Every structure is written in C-alpha cells, then in structure tokens.
Amino acid sequence: MMTYPIGPDSRLTLIDGSGYIFRAFHGLPPLTRKSDGAPIGAVSGFCNMIFKLLADERDSEQPTHLAVIFDAPGPTFRNEIYQAYKANRPPAPEDLVPQFPMIREATRAFGLPCIELAGYEADDLIATYARQAAESGARVRIISSDKDLMQLITDQISLYDPMKDRPMGPEAVLEKFGVAPNQVIDVQALAGDSTDNVPGAPGIGVKTAAELLSVYGTLENLLDHAHEIKQPKRRETLIAFREQIEVSKRLVTLMQDVPVLEHLEHFGVREPEPLVLLDFLRKMELRTLTGRVEAGLRRDGFVADQAQHVSSNAGVDAIQHATHEPERGTSSTGFAGIPQSVFKPMDTTSYETITSLERLQDWIARAKNQGYLAFDTETSSLNSSSGTLVGLSLAVEPGLACYVPIGHRGAGEMGVTGDLFSGADASIALIPGQLSLIEVIDTLKPLMEDDAVLKIGQNIKYDVSVLAQHGVIIAPIDDTMLMSFALDAGRNNHGMDDLSERLLGHKPIAFKDVCGIGKAQISFDQVPVERATCYASEDADVTLRLWHILKPRLVQERSTTVYETLERPLVPVVAAMERAGVKVDVGELSRLSLDFAQRMVALEAIAHTQAGEVFNLGSPKQLGEILFDKMSLPGGKKTATGQWATGAEALEDLAAQGHELPRTLVDWRMLAKLKSTYTDNLKAAIDPTSGRVHTSYNMVGAATGRLSSTDPNLQNIPIRTEEGRRIRRAFVAEPGHVLISADYSQIELRLLAHVGDIPQLKKAFVDGLDIHAMTASEMFGVPLEGMDPMVRRKAKAINFGIIYGISAFGLARQLSIPQGEARDYIATYKQRFPGIQAYMDTMKAMAREKTYVETIFGRRCWVPGIHAKSQAEQAFAERQAINAPLQGAAADIIKRAMIRLPDALAEAGLDARMLLQVHDELVFEAPSSQADATCALVVKVMEKAALPAVALSVPLVVEARSAFNWAEAH
Known part of the structure; x- marks a missing residue:
C-alpha cells in the first residue's frame, strides 16, 4: 500500500462518518432504489455530502491526508465501565440498517479510507488520530457536529460543524459550555448527557458546572473541596455522588491511544478510481450524481484516454451511448447533453462589471451568436411592481458572466470601509461611472425581444414584470424554477440556492450576506458595485448551469409536455395579472374595519361576562386557564410546552357542544382575523402609483400545480360567511367597467367521475342534475323531489370529502354526527359507487410503486411520505395520492384556460383583462x-380548456356573472 508521510507541512481532515450517516438519513425524505425497492436515502445524502466536501476541501483547506471514521457495531469499553451507557438509545431505524454497508462501500468508492474498530467509538479513533497528527506537527481539521469532540480543540486541532457551516474554535466552546476546551470533559462529567445516558451529578447542569470550575479549576480540585461549597444542595450532591461523577468523567473522556490498525501514512489524499466510483453510483441508481461524475470524466479527458483499456460493464459503454443530444449552442458537451464546464468551480471574483456601451454590445453579440443567455434583474425592492431597476446580470456560458450596474447610489461606498449594513439616505446621488437606465434599456431591448435568442431565468416572472415596466417584452423564455417544479413537485424545493446546492454542490452568496438583515438591512442600490457584481453575476451563472442540467431531464423524465404547455407559457400571463392589480374601495374597507372593531369590543365584553373575569382574548395561556382550569370544560389537551391547546379546532369542538364562551371566542377570532388580514392590511397594500392592490402569485407553491397568492393573499378571503362576502364587495371595477367572475362548477367532482369512470356520476353531470341531490337519492333511497335539505347536505359533505380522502372522524365532526354513523355513510357511498374505491386503491398503489401520481395531463405529483414509517404520515400521503390527480388536473385545466384567454380576448376585439385567479375562479375587468x-x-x-389534450366524458360547466364589485359578480 502506498504511504504518504505526515509532518509539519501536512493537513489532516477527519470526517465523522457516523454523524454524516444520521444527518443524511434524518435530513432527507425516504428514497428507494427502483430496481429492487432497497432504501437508499441515506446513501444518496451521504454521497452528495462527501462529493461536496471533497470539492470544498480541494478549493480551500486542501488536506494532504483524509479519512472517514465510523462507529463499529457492538458494545465498547465504556459499557464495561458503566453497563447502562447509551442504554436508552433506540435501535437504528429498520430502513437505515441495510444502508450501513452500502455507505462504507460508498466511502471506498470515493477513494477514502473507511476506518472503524470494534470496542471503540468513532470519537476515540478521531481523538487518537488527531493527537498523533498534532504530535507530528500537522494541522488537523475534524468535520463533525458532535459536541463531545470539542474537548480536542487546540491551536493545531480545529472542529468544523457542517450543520451550521462554520468552524468551531475556543469561542464556540465557551458559548456552548462556558469554559475553555481543556475543561469540557469536566463540565460534561458534572452535567452528564441524557443522550448517551451519562449520569453526571443530579441537578447540576452545564451552566452550574462552568461556574464551579471557574472557581476550582479542575473537577478533581472541586470534588476534593466540595465540603467548602456554601450552597447546601450542591455541596451534598458533589459529596454523595462523587463516585458517579468520576465514572461519568471516564465515560466522556475520549481515548487518545486506541490501538488503531490503519496508520496516518495510509490516509494520503488521492483521486478516486473513476470507473469504480461511477460503477457504484450507477449500481445505487443515483442519477444526478452519476451525471456529475460522468461530466467530470469527460472534462478530464478520461474517456478519451482510457476507454480502450476498460470493459463496457465498468460504465464506459453507457457513457458513450448518452441518451441526450447536446443543447443548441453548446460547443463542448459532456454527458447527457451537459457542457463540461457546468460543474467547474465558481470564481465570483472573475465576473465582469460593465461600465461602457461598447462592452455591453460585445456581450450582446456573444449571446446572439450563441442563441441563448441567462439573465437576472436586481431591484431596490423585492416587489416587482414597486422596485426600481438597479442592475442586470448576464451569463453566456458557465463561469462567464457580467453585471451591468444602473442605479447604485453613493451609500454603496460604505462597503469599502466595512460599514455595509448601517443604511443610507436613498436620495444620495447615483455613483458615477454607471451606464444610464435609458441607454441600457435601449441597448438590451432588441436582444430581449429577439425571437432567435432564448432568455433563461430563475423565477423569470419577476424579471418579466420588472422589464415590462420599461417597455421590454421578453420572449422567448425558459425558467429553471418551473423546470424543477415540473420534474420534482412535492419532493424538492425549487429555489435557486436549494437547486444549486443539490445539483451543483455549490452554495451561492446569500442575499443577507450582501444586504444584511433586520433593521440594519439595506436595499440593493446601496450595495457596493464590486460586491453586487459578485452576487448578481453568480445568480445568472448558477441559473445557466441549472438550465443545462434540468433541460435534458425534462425529456428523459417525460415532463416536457407539462413544462412546455402548462408552466412556461403561463409566465407572461401571470406577470400581466400581477401588473394589472385590482382596485379596492378604501372607504368600504374603512367602514368594514370600524364595524369589525366595534363588534369585537362587544364580543370581548360578552366573553368577560361569560368567563366571570377580565382576560386577554388574544392570550392562549389565559384562555386555556379559564376554559380548562377554571371552567373545567371537557376535552382539554396540553401542548408540548405544557400549555392548554386553544386552537380553532378545540374551540369549535367546544362551541359545537353548546358551550357559550368558546362560541363567542370563535366569533371574536373570525372578526380579528378579517380585520387584521384584510380590512387593515389591504389599505396598506394599495400601490400609491396605480391605486390598486397587486398580489404576487407563487407558481411553485403546491405539488398539485395550484397557484398561491401572497403579499397580500387574495385567495383565502372567506366566502361562506357574510363578513367574508362583505370584504369581496370592497373589490371594485374602475368607472365605466365591471368585474366578471367565471367559476368552474364542481370541477373536481366532474374529474372524479371521469377518472374513476363512475357511471352514476357521469350520467348525472351529462344530464345536468343536481349532483348532491342525486348522490343523496342513490345513497339513502329518497326521491329527488321534496328532498330534505339536511339529507342533501350530508351527501354534499361526502361528495367533497371523498376527494380529500375524508375519514369517519372528519365527516362526523363536519356533520356533527356520531363517528359510527359517519363510517356507515362512507361505506354506503363506496358501495353505491364502487368506482370510487377502485380509483382510490389505484392511486395509492401507484404512489407506493412510483412515489408519485399523475394528472390526466401528465403532471407528476410526488408523495414521498407514502414510504414513511409513521402510520400517520402514510395516511396523510395516501390522502394526497387520492386528491392530487384531481386537484392537479383542475389546476392544469384552469392554467390551460388562462394561457388561451388573453389571445382569445384580443382576437375578439374585447378590452377585458384578467386580474385574479382564485383556485377554480378567474376574475376579469x-x-x-x-x-x-x-x-x-x-x-x-374555459369549458373547452381540456381539449384537445383530453376529451372528458363529462362536460365542464362555467358560471360567469358581471357586477361592479366582486361579491355581486361571484
């Protein structure tokens, strides 16, 4: 075996492998290997962490020696010292156990020493190797989140916490234990450790232990002088439990002379054998990481140099027969159509600041010649309708990006003196040397509107809205956030930072690191240009790299249709809706706010009378004490903090039982929420320029594809109460105009009838019958004419509840009936409509097999919780699997309608514009x-929106009405 001597010039990195395993297992959703169903979630997470760590290490610390240390199975010498050591730790989760050997194999595949020794813990081996290396003069870096390793920190030995992404030196030890590293063992001996079942001294915690040691210096000196301590309880504890404390110290002290079998000389850093690593990753079916390694092989020329010397079963055959063609404009592609340069390290100092039109024209020419570019806008506000344009970044290939500053002000110079976050007067003049807004817009407009050049963005809707304010209509576009959403809705996040870390192994500069946080936060126009160039250019660079990875996946994973027909074309439509906004009647809002406030005061007085005392209705603590301690109302439950639970469900249950105070509280809370969320906040949300409210739509908010609305949320205004409907009256049309509300009628039930192929429901919809009355007639054998409204209400509750996988408990609560009766209703329903149960079983089976379900338009909705160990999580995932294909198809249909409507209105010569989307409803002016x-x-x-992709077996019905305000139009 080749050896690498270690000495004063050496740098040793020791990785706490066991810590990595549990972090990977508990920090990521379950994942199974498709070929055999074997759990591989921890393996995937471990490999990605090792891959990222090696890249980071080579770029920064550059260790000369490196090893991964694991806990060996079985008891250790500490169990001989104290039999109950770690006795309260549960066994490893069942689906983690088979991954232990796979992870050790992964370590070796990465070319790393895989070290463990029976009878000792990983921490002991780490302590031993760290001591040996330090004695030879080498510097040691331990990568672990384990606090027990803090006792090893010295000038030569450092600890790095990957969970917090920061080094842990003596100051971190002082923060954690209140002492220096050389006193950590003594603090732990006194305080004990419930996780490892180290007993310590009863009643003495870390803070007290640190105080005692600050006086007596060492544990031994403290115990020898315990009789001198003035506090009786501490004195008696230290004297009575001395032997237990001394045993605890032996347990927490890391052994630094373990008879290790592998020596430091064998830990020399070397590149992994490429085909060994690739073979392992392919065997584990880790596609993303496999692609990154394949790209690295091509970049390094490995295939060209080595292909003739290796056999196809080692992975070369698969490399040479990549399934994807290179993207248009890529000159030197790696595997799966990904350019070699996508995975090269990022250097933010290499980006260019553009201060001349000539240089900007050079970049534009490069983009036109190539046929695509990634770009990003920076504004003074996170609101696209109110923020001013500060600058733009462009990227034409990985690593080649620039920033065009436009609106940076003199306050930005503070960054030079280190006073970056102290704020600035926005009236300060622009920094000289920047191009003007007008000349930049005039220069970029032809490029941004050029049909031959693809513009790529991350959440490009924001950038579309920003530039539209300057008369620039961007087209054509691609959006990496929406690509990720089409591929991974429900199983991954789609923000740029998350995508970059997951797919590129790169952590981008955080916005807070540039602009600060809280009261000290500055706007982007105050950021120094040099710093802004690094941040903004990196955004464009990362976006371009993500596009190269995600675009081929759309084809490979059959998600192109969803992206190209539902997500991408919706961007300009939603952006236009956000810019249009909606008018609100400020006077009506003020009247409502005053009315709600007066009614709240009246309800507050009633509540005080009912409680027999004055209390704060907004205090859960006071409320719980009154309801359950003083009044002894039934069904009280305590939260994890020991406080009575007084949420909406608890109060509504009590109100349904006829208790007066809970009923009053429910009414008071409803008014308080309407007042704070809508009547007060809507006035503050009115844009002073347009005089309208501009909501923001999140296009990746729900796995089913539904849009969500924020800042303000206009989708959750209640419509079942008179108060909620009054709020909708405040949304009005401009003079000479009307609002039009167009709403799909029972669209999810219609989709259930189609997808589940349920004859009775299909016939009822085709015949135009009252679906709830028909269901009641089928279930309860009552005639349609003269039906008791209560019977119809029960059928309606089941109809809608069944879509969401409602339980007997949920239905019983909703209808205020016994749970057994509700269970009978559901059983009767499924018996009368057998297609319902068949549909449910099919969706749950698909979810278990594929971890996703699909809508009739091909949208995948991932449900990773279907494989959870918890029955509650599994049950929730099953309900998701039942509902997602229906809610998702409804979302797909309304999106198809939204995409078609602007052109249809224009072609008909109509001047209407779409303002709002609220689930199954569209609002126009x-x-x-x-x-x-x-x-x-x-x-x-809207009624023909499913065509031609899907011919539904039931008609879609849309009801549309016009009126001056939203409430009357709906």
Missing part, C-alpha cells in the same frame, strides 16, 4: 359595454 360578450367568450374558452 371589462368595459361595461362589453360585459355580456366577455362573459360568453370566457365561458366558451
């Missing part, structure tokens, strides 16, 4: 004279 024509056209487009 149109000239009063065009109301009827607009309603007719909108209904026609």
